[in-house]
Amino acid sequence: MALTNEVIGERLREARKNVQLSQEAAAAVIGLDRTALIKIEKGTRTVTGVELQQLAQLYRRDPAEFLVDQPLQEDLLITFGRIEGNAPLGWSKEIAHQIEILKEAVRLRDMLGDPLSAFPPIYQLPLPRSYEEAAAQGKEIAVLERERLKLGAGPISDVANLIASQGIWTAAVNFPDNVSGLFIAHQQYGLAIFVHQRHARVRRRFSYAHEYAHALVDRNRREPEPTSTQNKNDFIEKRANAFASEFLIPAAGVYESLERMHKGRPSRASAWIWDVAADEAVHHEVRHDGTAQRISVHDVALLAHEYAVSYDVAAIRLRDIDAISRNQLTTLLEQRDQGKQLLRALKMLAHSSEEEQEEQPYLIRQLVILGIEAFRRNKISAGRFREVCELVGIPYEELMPVAVAGKED
Template sequence: MDAGESMSGERLTDKEVGERLRLARENAKLTQVDAAAQIGVVRTTLVAIEQGKRRVQMDELQKLAIAYRTSANALLRREAVHLDMVPRFRKLQESSDDAVEAATRLLNDLVRAEVELENALGVVRTRNYPPERPILPGDIRAQAEQDAQELRDWLGLGPGPITDIVSILDLQLGVRVYVRPLNGKVSGLFAYDETAGACILLNANHPPERLLQSGVHETAHLISTRRQPEVLTDDERFTSREERYANAFQRSFITPARVVRQQFAEITAGQSHLTRRHIILLAHTSGVSREAMVRRLEELKLAREGTWDWFVANGGITDDQVRQVLGELPDKKVYTARAQGLVPPRLALLAREAWKKDIYSEGQLARLLQLNRHEVRELLEGAEKEESEANELVKLPH
């Protein structure tokens, strides 16, 4: 088979093959000199191959695939998509960080898998992104408040709490969002690719409140700086204007100022002091942590600056105190389990359809989506019954 021919028989151009080889080399962290040595040519020849000016030979392709820790099949498969998100993230980080590197590779792999499934099924993802709002000079907090409220209005969310940021991103906005276990220091990643669109990866190991905060924080980058990759880590200082905007947007979107003021007035009516009970009720109503709520009250001048620090210095606000006020609540892991389903709702439907049509086997889906066999079987559970129950009455019109 010619090195430019895809496994489906449809020929890739030399430029397409060269671009895929370049991205694979950069993902493998090899220089052009290193790659050229693998196939016994000079660097200028390798450059010509990557630019599509010189056709790669099959034996050269196989050697490069081994050096790049991939396969000739993966490089030539027409359905496959090759992204440059890993190199972009690497350039973003000033120093090497294994946790960030692993997370960016995972995001890259998951996006590539989803786009490959779409290509195999002939599906085009609809992007319903809100208008981009560049960060303007002046009061950055005021702009974030306004942009956050505009997005809530645009989504038709009303004044209620945000209970499922994953579904909002996935199904309403058309963002590719994944929730997978990551190193504890990494909260989330955001990237925008012209081919794949907006992509977000969140840490499944974090509690629901923090996962929500991270998801909205990354949404802020979709609003303001979508063509700039972003990594949110534990040691984030929010020193840049972009990060200060994202942090303010996060608070404003989850706890809108008007809603918090109204709830605060109702809950503290007739009271002379802000108590733990007030904080517990306000945090529960908004679906955020106690600390996040107090910090928001301080920001809105509804509580004095340093209020949270005072609570911490005086025993904090404990889970036992929460149970005394609210009683035994349903386990928050119910929501977390939904968010941590490893495969977001739309991607799950794509995987089930590809399996039902015999385009991918269980094993192929496991490798593609980086799941184990048990997780794939959970994902596909009931798909056979769905197919056997299908009839003309419930057939979708096309």
């Protein structure tokens, strides 16, 4: 698309409408006559650099968005607004602040010249036509992604940090109660995953993994759609759930954990051993203590703690890999309170509590690191670094010594 005055004017008009401002109101804010703004939007008058900067700030856009050689995408605040509907003012301010942090991080990343190609691969899969197909696809992708990331079968200590290492912005925000997460692929800002801040840590971990599945498979969908109670039965959501289960608590790892616990074996098993003296195979029946092999509530609780998932997810995962029966699953789910009581007594509840809601300022961390690196490499001034600190609410005096030390190195 050629960047004519008409194209730039149309983009400015679209951005103005996205923030629901009239031409008269927008012109008044930046000190223009309404007729001048009309001409700019029609392309019959060239917008000056100063006017473009002012209008972009008013429309919550980066000025570069109006000058790139691609169509203008929807502003992120509008995307979030569609999720909430008529959002309360406080909620809108909080989301707007998170988006401004994201935009500043993108500006610093671009200033540093960091490549945008460090995204995870896109797994080309057809849309699942059944629950079974969705579950199979999700588990297969999780196995492949774990192999690609060289994770083995062990627990993932910090899934949000892992996702961030793949070039995806991660943040927790106060979504509406029926929304657990949102994945966004934006032309200007790249890939971003947002999860519900008020959910317990183990649920947020699952939401991060769930949205990561959308980043791996559904990246080219036209419009971002939140994960909510309204679309929970869609097959692509089922696929993302299956991915999250296998990604966070892989079947191979569960089997290894059960083997270490000496649990989950049948009460009777056959053993065939080659007898070298007789030159023949000899059959032995091995008997186990049936009660010792039974998976109990404390086993599920310890498994949940090991993989930092909820008690329910651990129990359901055991059923998913046929380590327990349906009746056993029902019993174990009824005993969840006893499982949490054990973890609380052992001071292990921090990784498994359904009530814990500590902060997860991943996006803030990403921005601060970018700010320090930009200052160290003389890409931004001390004044600009102070603005970064103020944006994330961290005292400038705390971070400046770190940034200066980096320059001295």
